[in-house]
Amino acid sequence: MKSTLLRTQMVLFDNSLIRLDYNPATDIMEVEYPDLHDYLLSEIKRSIDTLLDTVNNYDVKQLLLDSTRTIISVGDVESREIATYLAAGLMRTRVQKVARVQSPSATVETTAQNNIRHISAVQVLPFELQNFSSKAMALEWLVGKS
Numbered sequence: 001m002k003s004t005l006l007r008t009q010m011v012l013f014d015n016s017l018i019r020l021d022y023n024p025a026t027d028i029m030e031v032e033y034p035d036l037h038d039y040l041l042s043e044i045k046r047s048i049d050t051l052l053d054t055v056n057n058y059d060v061k062q063l064l065l066d067s068t069r070t071i072i073s074v075g076d077v078e079s080r081e082i083a084t085y086l087a088a089g090l091m092r093t094r095v096q097k098v099a100r101v102q103s104p105s106a107t108v109e110t111t112a113q114n115n116i117r118h119i120s121a122v123q124v125l126p127f128e129l130q131n132f133s134s135k136a137m138a139l140e141w142l143v144g145k146s
Contacts, residue, residue, distance in 0.1 A: 008024070008025050009021045009022065009023045009030070009043070010022050010023075010024070010059060011057070011105070012029075012054050013050055013051075013054060013118060015047065017034040017035075017040065017043060017044060017047045018031055018032065018034055018047045018050070018051060018060070019031065019032060020050075020051060020054055022058060022060065023064055026062070026139075026142070026143050027060060027061050027062055028060075028062045028063070028064055028139065028142050028143070029054070029055060029058070029060045029063050029064070030044070030063075030064040030066065031051060031063070031064070031065055031066065032064060032067075032068075032069060032070075033065050033067040033070045033100075034068045034070070035048060035070060035071040035072070035073075036070070036071070036072045036073065036074045036078065036079055036082060036119075037071075037073045037074065037128055038074055038078065041074070041078060041081075041082065044082055045082070045085060046087060048082070048085060048086050049089070050112070051086075051089075052089040052090070052093060055090070055093045055095060056093055056094075059094055060093070060094075060095060061094060061095060061096045061097070062095070062096065062097045062098075062099075062142045063095055063097070063098045064098075064099045064100075064101065064135070064138050064139065064142060065099070065100045066101045066135060067100060067101055067102060067103045067108065067109075067112060068101055068103055068135075069103075070105075070108055071105075071108070072107070072108050072111055073146065076111065076114070079111050080114075080115050080117060080118055083112070083115035083116070083118075083119060084115075084118070084119055084122075087119045087123070087125065088123075090127065090137065091123070091125065091126055091127075095127045096127050097128045097129075097130075097141070097142055098127055098128070098129045098130075099129075099130055099131075099132055099138035099139070099141055099142050100112070100129065100130070100131045100132065100138070101132055101133075101134065101135050101138050102131050102132065102133055102145070113131075117133075119144070122124070
């Protein structure tokens with residue numbers, strides 16, 4: 001029965017950039033981190049706003065950001081701007097834990113790690129942030145099994 005609860009998800013939002021899956025049994029929202037292309041930056045910010053509104057409306061405490069399929073074709077400045085925008089927005093929610101599933105791309109991962117270091121140096125995050133090499137490990141951490 002417990003494994004069934006862990007698989008009960010609702011799609012709260014879905015567009016060409018992001019999909020928000022929420023599991024009320026575990027209070028975990030899953031989102032695939034969007035591809036970062038110059039021509040999509042304003043739409044990505046609107047999608048992040050939708051993510052943040054949804055997190056607030058459902059009072060989500062745990063978020064899984066899946067970067068396994070993310071493609072980045074913007075520069076470091078634009079990538080950092082989007083990551084900072086997301087982090088600043090999450091700071092205004094009641095999120096307690098953010099699990100990030102790493103990209104298999106070394107380039108994407110280097111950019112992400114640089115962004116995380118920058119954000120952590122500039123502001124104190126009011127939530128725990130951990131990186132994981134697999135979605136299963138991230139979910140275990142979010143449900144408190146590790």
